[in-house]
Amino acid sequence: MTRMRMSDAALNPDLVIDExxxxxxxxxxxxxxxxxxxxxxxxxxxxxxxxxxxxxATTQEVSRVLAICYKHGQSVVAHGGLTxxxxxxxxxxxxxxxxxxxxxQIDNIDPVNRTMSVQAGAILQTVQExxxxxxxxxxxxxxxxxxxxxxxxxxxxxxxxxxxxxxxIRDMVLGLEAVLxxxxxxxxxxxxxxxxxxxxxxxxxxxxxxxxGIVTRAVLRLREKPLEQATVFVAVDDFDKLGLLLKKMDxxxxxxxxxxxxxxxxxYTQVTTPPAMSTPPISQAHPYYVLIEAMGADASVLERTLTxxxxxxxxxxxxLAQTEAQRLQLWALRDxxxxxxxxxxxxxxxxxxxxxxxxxxxxxxxxxxxxEFETYKNFTFGHMGDGNLHFxxxxxxxxxTSYTDAVKTPDGVRHRVEACVYGPLKAINxxxxxxxxxxxxxxxxxxxxxxxxxxxxxxxxxTALDPKGILNPGKVF
Numbered sequence: 001m002t003r004m005r006m007s008d009a010a011l012n013p014d015l016v017i018d019e020x021x022x023x024x025x026x027x028x029x030x031x032x033x034x035x036x037x038x039x040x041x042x043x044x045x046x047x048x049x050x051x052x053x054x055x056x057a058t059t060q061e062v063s064r065v066l067a068i069c070y071k072h073g074q075s076v077v078a079h080g081g082l083t084x085x086x087x088x089x090x091x092x093x094x095x096x097x098x099x100x101x102x103x104x105q106i107d108n109i110d111p112v113n114r115t116m117s118v119q120a121g122a123i124l125q126t127v128q129e130x131x132x133x134x135x136x137x138x139x140x141x142x143x144x145x146x147x148x149x150x151x152x153x154x155x156x157x158x159x160x161x162x163x164x165x166x167x168x169i170r171d172m173v174l175g176l177e178a179v180l181x182x183x184x185x186x187x188x189x190x191x192x193x194x195x196x197x198x199x200x201x202x203x204x205x206x207x208x209x210x211x212x213g214i215v216t217r218a219v220l221r222l223r224e225k226p227l228e229q230a231t232v233f234v235a236v237d238d239f240d241k242l243g244l245l246l247k248k249m250d251x252x253x254x255x256x257x258x259x260x261x262x263x264x265x266x267x268y269t270q271v272t273t274p275p276a277m278s279t280p281p282i283s284q285a286h287p288y289y290v291l292i293e294a295m296g297a298d299a300s301v302l303e304r305t306l307t308x309x310x311x312x313x314x315x316x317x318x319x320l321a322q323t324e325a326q327r328l329q330l331w332a333l334r335d336x337x338x339x340x341x342x343x344x345x346x347x348x349x350x351x352x353x354x355x356x357x358x359x360x361x362x363x364x365x366x367x368x369x370x371x372e373f374e375t376y377k378n379f380t381f382g383h384m385g386d387g388n389l390h391f392x393x394x395x396x397x398x399x400x401t402s403y404t405d406a407v408k409t410p411d412g413v414r415h416r417v418e419a420c421v422y423g424p425l426k427a428i429n430x431x432x433x434x435x436x437x438x439x440x441x442x443x444x445x446x447x448x449x450x451x452x453x454x455x456x457x458x459x460x461x462x463t464a465l466d467p468k469g470i471l472n473p474g475k476v477f
Contacts, residue, residue, distance in 0.1 A: 016072045017052055023064040028055040035097065041082040041089060042144065043341065050077070053097040059177055059185060059216040065098060066214070067183030075473050078210040080121065080152030083144035085348050088156070088209045088439030088475055100151050103216060106130050114222040115174060115191050120151025120215045127220070136222040139166035143335045151215045157207030159435030164385040165258040165295065168435065170206050172221050178205045178213040181466040189219050204461070209437050211472045212465045226295040230302040231327040235286035235317040239359040242288060245314045246385055249292055252305030256297035260385030261334050263289045267381040271336045278333050282317045291334050340379040340392035345413055349391040349421050353430035358389065361424055365391070368420035373397060388434040393417050422448055438476045446477055
């Protein structure tokens with residue numbers, strides 16, 4: 001999608017701001033330094049560029065705001081916790097930011113039905129803790145849990161550390177409320193696991209990055225809190241053993257496997273070498289490391305299964321967490337991605353592909369990077385059990401372009417790195433985005449993972465629900 005012709009709002013900027021102030025009150029329509037002083041997102045050095053930032057407190061206020069913006073053809077970009085990594089929440093100077101930060105309440109928890117109704121601005125960690133207080137669990141877990149919002153998680157169909165057991169957030173949302181571009185409120189706060197009455201309209205707003213409507217509330221599916229949680233960290237000396245290890249652990253744990261996080265040696269070494277705060281729990285000499293967690297299986301079951309895979313020569317070293325503190329220390333290794341961002345320019349990738357193609361794919365990516373750049377680092381890790389790999393690529397080049405300003409032209413550093421990473425995916429039916437979304441960053445490469453007819457259908461949905469193209473314009477496709 002490209003931006004449309006100059007809108008009435010661009011021609012009469014004061015008019016739309018005045019109407020928004022009438023709708024929300026002057027205190028909730030921020031302009032000037034109150035907008036430009038805010039960070040544009042995680043791991044970014046730039047700030048928000050927009051002519052106003054709105055802070056509605058209810059779905060009805062969101063509706064009034066969008067009705068005004070729709071009338072004037074004013075572009076709107078929704079903001080949650082700004083932990084996204086694909087530039088989906090970036091704005092231009094003429095945009096208006098609609099922040100859900102005040103809509104952060106947990107409306108209701110039903111321990112019997114195991115559901116929770118929340119506003120879209122609720123922080124993920126707050127939701128997790130609220131469920132825990134009732135002996136329940138909200139399974140979604142990501143590194144940005146302390147600032148990511150449920151609305152943002154829904155809009156990107158967030159995945160995280162437990163997808164292998166509980167699925168993406170799409171599998172955790174029973175119902176939701178969203179506001180369309182023209183201000184129409186679509187309320188489908190379904191609380192039932194089974195509801196096959198017609199189209200599942202909530203799916204229009206899950207994973208579509210605020211381009212078809214803005215989610216304001218949601219009904220989340222909770223699970224019973226597991227009585228046991230066992231974690232082990234192992235070393236593996238051959239990639240071919242990783243797939244066998246995954247299958248053996250999943251079978252041996254009787255379906256309790258909740259995480260299978262693989263780290264290549266360069267990532268593990270980076271996060272366990274000063275100035276990193278963590279120390280290596282096992283030797284840094286092995287090519288692969290796996291963080292394995294079982295929710296609902298006690299340590300004895302994990303130990304027995306670990307003994308079986310050890311005897312099968314699938315692991316060559318291991319450490320089992322004996323306390324909650326030790327479990328958190330092992331997870332801290334996996335979450336400390338910032339250690340890979342010490343040199344610029346750096347680029348983060350999130351791809352998905354069949355497990356059997358992973359090692360060949362990684363080798364192909366590295367060969368491409370070696371051919372393009374004299375010196376590079378490709379820190380490799382990810383949710384291998386879900387077929388999801390992450391790269392942090394750092395290259396040395398005379399072009400000292402920063403991450404946020406990286407050139408996207410065919411001869412730019414960023415494009416050259418992206419070509420190395422995304423190009424090989426087409427032949428193996430991989431995806432350029434496993435869980436981060438598309439935004440602006442992956443839009444030029446979407447054709448690798450989506451057919452022309454799929455892209456055409458996406459455009460038809462966008463035109464039907466947002467005919468003026470005001471919602472998150474120019475993003476996704």
